Amino acid sequence: MIEVRNLVKKYGNHVAVDHLDFTVEKGKIYGFLGPNGAGKSTTMNMITGYIASTEGEILIDGHNILEEPEKAKKCIGYLPELPPLYQDMTVMEYLKFVAELKSIPKAEIEKNISEVMSTTKLDEMKNRLIKNLSKGYKQRVGLAQALLGYPEIIILDEPTVGLDPKQIIEIRDLIKSLGEKHTVILSSHILSEVSAVCDYVLIIDHGRLVASDSPENLSKVMTGANSLELTVKGPEEEIRKALDVVENIEELIYHESMVENACDFTVKIAGDRDVRENIFFALAEAKYPILKMQSTNMTLEEVFLKLTDSGEEKEDAGNL
Ligand SMILES: Nc1ncnc2c1ncn2[C@@H]1O[C@H](COP(=O)(O)OP(=O)(O)OP(=O)(O)O)[C@@H](O)[C@H]1O
Missing domain, CATH: 3.30.70.100 (Alpha-Beta Plaits)
Incomplete structure (x- = not known):
């Protein structure tokens, strides 16, 4: 579904993503886990075609993201860390606007919007201005726009940051249900989130892949x-x-x-x-x-700290 080969991103002399190699298979929920600054957003922005890589290639369903961007991007729905929501539009106006941007055929727009609103439980808010929504509902609107056009792959960058505990549970449940029909990639620096939701975890540190396996296997492998x-x-x-x-x-x-x-x-x-x-x-x-x-299997938290063991991650421990 997604093949990432030898991916590198340099900002000047700084290597933000350092020769990443991984494959994402159809129909699973993947967690992309790493401390702040590990290179998660940079990788997601390359996979979704927002920024170009310095080296390496990304194939989405066989389409190279740089050579066939339209075909590749059609397969992906993206919820960036800061979704570009137009605050003065209603939920309905915004979703129509995004549907047109995604070139969804006119005859299908209404049905598609009504389906994504039902999946994200936004029906009651459809005529509300986005600026008047709670953070949790704004995030649902972000998810709804990612789902428009029935993309097979959904990529979510830190989807629960800034939400309260109840909203976090609601969004997690929603992500789990998305996993039934879509391939989902979710970035997070919160371990409990990844182990609660994901079938497979990719741990990244200083731009490098340091482990990839199911949460259970990671715990076992690390104890030997x-x-x-x-x-x-x-x-x-x-x-x-x-x-x-x-x-x-x-x-x-x-x-x-x-x-x-x-x-x-x-x-x-x-x-x-x-x-x-x-x-x-x-x-x-x-x-x-x-x-x-x-x-005495290690918890995923212990695995994570062991694999990304450096001074700055110690500070992160409070967020886990
Ligand atoms: N446009 C940019 N110019 C220069 N350096 C950048 C740029 N974007 C990111 N970086 C650097 O690249 C590294 C990886 O950043 P990235 O945002 O991908 O990390 P992250 O894992 O997503 O972290 P966070 O959880 O804090 O978003 C960091 O050291 C960051 O400072």
Whole structure:
């Protein structure tokens, strides 16, 4: 659907996007995650054809964005970080204006507008001046204009910035529902947003792609393996024997426990098996009580901080 090859953007000597390579497949929601200044907006502006790249190429459904901009742009609906809304137009006037700009055939405009207004739940506001709408509704108008013309790909740059928590939930739900019919790319520096909404995450730092995978896999890959922290009451050797029957335990690493007469273990588990129930039954049968059992996969937040570990991101931590 979208192929980004060796993409570079330089502003003077400053490299804002540094040899990015990735592919976006049809029908998924992608999160483009990175700290402020990582190069997210610059990349989105290149994908949508707003700015030219210094090097590399972008193919949208097979069309090169610089060589066949009209065909490529027809596939994309874009909600920039600051959507260009005309404050003195009503919602309806503005959507008509955008539909004409997008060269939607006259006969289809009315049906198309009514569909996007229903998707974005704007019907009640259609005759309201945009300047009199709340920030949440303004964002819906931004989304509605992106959806006009039935583009297959929807690109959203920080779509929930500046919204209150209720509006954030509403816009997130809307984005999830868009994922049923469209390929969605969403940029954000907010981790919870990306893990709540996206099937796939691309993490970018200093213009480079530092990781790309599903949120779950990223957590697993970063710990190296699936592992558990276990505290069990009983002697080490006996507990080891009792756990011998549990399949897929690769290694049991002993640590001295703070709890009297108990042992702490890190349990390394093969692949992505879930062996918690088997451990429970094996130790229950041997009558060694489990005092603690905790999965130690990293959270996406920890993955993000580890991958983008530099001074400035520490400041960002408060926003996560
Ligand atoms: N027009 C420009 N001229 C010079 N430098 C720019 C320009 N636009 C962006 N930059 C720089 O390029 C880098 C990437 O900026 P970009 O806006 O793409 O980051 P971002 O990840 O979208 O961050 P944010 O979340 O703050 O929008 C930053 O260092 C920024 O200062």
